[in-house]
Amino acid sequence: MNLASFLALAAILFCIGLYGVMTxxxxxxxxxxxxxxxxxxxxxxxxxxxxxxxxxxxxxxxxLFSLVIAAAEAAVGLAILMALYRKKGTVEADKYNSLKG
Amino acid sequence: MNIDGELIAFFVFSLLAIGGAVFMINLTRVMHMALALAFALLSLAGIYILLEAPFLAVMHIMIYTGAVSVIMIFGIMLTKHKVDAHELEPPRFGFNLLSLLGTGLLFAIIMWVIYQFPFVTTGVESPAFKVQDLGAELFKQYMIPFEIASILLLAALIGAIVLARREENE
Structure with missing residues (x-):
């Protein structure tokens, strides 16, 4: 096994995640x-x-530190999502446009 | 390249992880997406075992496939999701294609860099790290970051409760 295989796997997963975030x-x-x-x-x-x-x-x-930060991010992100859902009544990210000038 | 068990295990685990991630993007129902993501994260724990990090693999299963997946499934169940095709807005083909092109370009650049400029290996054989080494490193050199991480978890816990609480005057 060499380093490049693992880096390639990480790159594939990162790009799939990036595509999901954008679309x-x-x-x-x-x-x-x-x-x-x-x-x-x-x-x-x-x-x-x-x-x-x-x-x-x-x-x-x-x-290990990254795991801790990711867990905190998931919890806070979901709490913000709950608050937004009560405010807007939807989970569509396109509808969250209150900050638009 | 000789075929050995490590290589086969790497291919199986990475295939499962990438397959789970692709299914996560392509499925339509949100709960199926959550299950596909949990599957992909579970197979990433196998990758950690291949990298001789068994403690991280166990932590990964506990935190990601356990805690984070359950949090996400709670998030799905507490919100309303459109499931039928007529409720969904039409897909934005142009935007999706543009995102695919951009992501593909980034992926091509990363792969080009990885394989064009390989990291110089000094031939130093990595010692077999034990869990004891990890604990000693964590509690000697990284003591203060460890404490700060616990404070961050406490702040995230309180912040999540305060944010998700229903306000009385609504």
């Missing part, structure tokens, strides 16, 4: 896609921790 109207699905992108970056960190120029366990520590 999906449903705000819940946009949150899903963001989770997918965060996971792709985690794979990169762990792959460099094993196959990097200087193998080090620091990549795994960073991945």
């Amino acid at each position: 999906k109207r449903n705000a819940v699905i946009v949150l899903f896609s963001v989770e997918l992108m965060l996971n792709a970056t985690n794979i990169n960190l762990v792959a460099f921790s094993k196959y990097g120029v200087i193998p080090s366990i620091t990549g795994q520590v960073f991945t």
